[in-house]
Amino acid sequence: MKTFLLSFGLFVAIFSSAGQNLAEIRSAFHLVVLNPDDSKDFHQLVNNVKNPSYTIEAYQAVSEALLAQVVWNPISKLNQVVKYNKMMEKIVDEDPTNIEIRFLRLAIEYNLPSFLGMSTHLEEDAAQIVSNLSNVSEMQVNPMLGKYILSFLEQTDLCTPYQLAQMKRSFGQGVVTAGAE
Incomplete structure (x- = not known):
């Protein structure tokens, strides 16, 4: 015991x-x-x-x-x-479904010089983030992280206005669990 x-x-x-x-x-x-x-x-x-x-x-x-x-x-x-x-x-x-990991890769690749040819996952990562952010309550996404990801995606052309609005609604409806890691 x-x-x-x-x-x-x-x-x-x-x-x-x-x-x-x-x-x-x-x-x-x-x-x-x-x-x-x-x-x-x-x-x-x-x-x-x-x-x-x-x-x-x-x-x-x-x-x-x-x-x-x-x-x-x-x-x-x-x-x-x-x-x-x-x-x-x-x-x-x-x-592969961890949106924080996908976001980190997206953020780095988005900021890499294009001549390196290493920014090959931008659309894939953005799509993975969008599809999983609609289920944020199940994923226990940290609220501040979710807002940071949304803010970053708003500054890029990687998401459609509809996708951004969908993510904002998800966050606005309180589906993100406070204090989750």
Whole structure:
């Protein structure tokens, strides 16, 4: 019985810690997008997580792409983006319906120079996000994340006005569960 309680306590601690890490990582991501000079700190933060979930692994991949903004050597920049791309492909294959992972890939690919030819998933990711955002209550999407995704998609031409209105209605009807990670 002691072993069970100890194991259960450890299980709860690991998962509550993972949620706390994810909240901290999301917050740091928003900040690093505004200040790319913090890319190295963000990279260190996400890579210090032990036993990361697929979502945190996606942020680890994103940190590789963000480092490309602060290195000066063009070869190093390309190497960072290639490393990101390989990591993200694997992560999306493992968790293809996770809209946070799809959003992260979409955000990076949307901002990559087109001559790299690495922005091949924009429509696919936008469609996956749109189709899954209509079921946000079932997916337990973090409310702030949902608003951030919607705001990003509004600034792109990747969604139709109808799709954006549909997503706004989903959020406006309170179907997003507060505090969900």
